[in-house]
Amino acid sequence: MAETFKIRRLEMSDKRKGYIELLGQLSVSGSVTDEEFDRRFEEISLYGEEHVICVIEEETSGKIAATGSAMIEKKFLRNCGKAGHIEDVVVDSRFRGKQLGKKVVEFLSDHCKSMGCYKVILDCSVENKVFYEKCGLVYKGVHMAKYFA
Amino acid sequence: MAETFKIRRLEMSDKRKGYIELLGQLSVSGSVTDEEFDRRFEEISLYGEEHVICVIEEETSGKIAATGSAMIEKKFLRNCGKAGHIEDVVVDSRFRGKQLGKKVVEFLSDHCKSMGCYKVILDCSVENKVFYEKCGLVYKGVHMAKYFA
Numbered sequence: 368m369a370e371t372f373k374i375r376r377l378e379m380s381d382k383r384k385g386y387i388e389l390l391g392q393l394s395v396s397g398s399v400t401d402e403e404f405d406r407r408f409e410e411i412s413l414y415g416e417e418h419v420i421c422v423i424e425e426e427t428s429g430k431i432a433a434t435g436s437a438m439i440e441k442k443f444l445r446n447c448g449k450a451g452h453i454e455d456v457v458v459d460s461r462f463r464g465k466q467l468g469k470k471v472v473e474f475l476s477d478h479c480k481s482m483g484c485y486k487v488i489l490d491c492s493v494e495n496k497v498f499y500e501k502c503g504l505v506y507k508g509v510h511m512a513k514y515f516a
Numbered sequence: 517m518a519e520t521f522k523i524r525r526l527e528m529s530d531k532r533k534g535y536i537e538l539l540g541q542l543s544v545s546g547s548v549t550d551e552e553f554d555r556r557f558e559e560i561s562l563y564g565e566e567h568v569i570c571v572i573e574e575e576t577s578g579k580i581a582a583t584g585s586a587m588i589e590k591k592f593l594r595n596c597g598k599a600g601h602i603e604d605v606v607v608d609s610r611f612r613g614k615q616l617g618k619k620v621v622e623f624l625s626d627h628c629k630s631m632g633c634y635k636v637i638l639d640c641s642v643e644n645k646v647f648y649e650k651c652g653l654v655y656k657g658v659h660m661a662k663y664f665a
Contacts, residue, residue: 386592407590436591441559441567446547491658510656513637514634516635
């Protein structure tokens with residue numbers, strides 16, 4: 368059966384299309400209830416164009432095949448500039464090798480540019496550095512974290 | 517003359533205390549007018565506890581000696597968890613070696629923890645990695661960027 372991929376914003380009904388399970392291929396997603404999902408969806412929606420989540424749906428199976436998010440940060444630096452933060456990019460292991468990750472990064476990057484950001488940034492593992500270089504990003508430094516839980 | 521350092525949130529009057537010039541020691545800050553500063557201050561204030569800017573004022577000179585910001589990202593990952601993004605940490609070259617940077621990072625990290633974040637993250641140059649390790653962060657990967665301007 369032919370695969371048809373459509374790129375768009377996350378919708379509330381995407382929970383039924385495997386969105387949380389897909390995030391689970393990236394990190395711990397946990398067991399999110401429908402109520403928790405809807406509440407978080409609405410909280411993020413309040414930010415409008417400043418926090419967008421992109422998905423690629425495979426329409427034949429009705430499954431979410433890839434996703435990524437972008438959040439826009441307002442700074443004082445760079446003449447009160449804005450920076451786009453790309454987060455949580457993942458492609459379903461069943462759909463890899465089809466450039467879906469690149470399409471997600473381009474979608475989010477284009478969005479941040481259209482919103483007036485002077486840059487987009489993201490953090491990744493050393494293994495994924497080459498992939499993001501193919502998406503037009505360059506190495507800038509190191510990523511550090513402190514976990515509370 | 518004795519130096520007295522006070523850590524607190526950014527206030528609108530901090531533009532007169534050298535806040536933008538301090539950011540210029542980190543990156544291009546540009547020539548921000550009072551109107552632009554006030555507008556951006558108000559835009560960021562709308563996020564309330566979800567985007568805070570910390571400063572350390574040296575009270576004898578009335579100068580801002582250090583700063584850093586933290587923005588909270590709402591995720592679906594980690595059971596609809598939250599991540600704190602620490603950005604734009606800088607200490608005035610005249611006031612280095614006094615642990616002010618560490619105090620800024622602790623202030624922002626404590627804030628993110630109190631807001632329920634499961635982690636704080638930040639990006640830095642390879643040269644600053646050791647400093648952030650002393651602040652309790654660990655190396656996680658690489659930082660990538662794409663500049664539009």
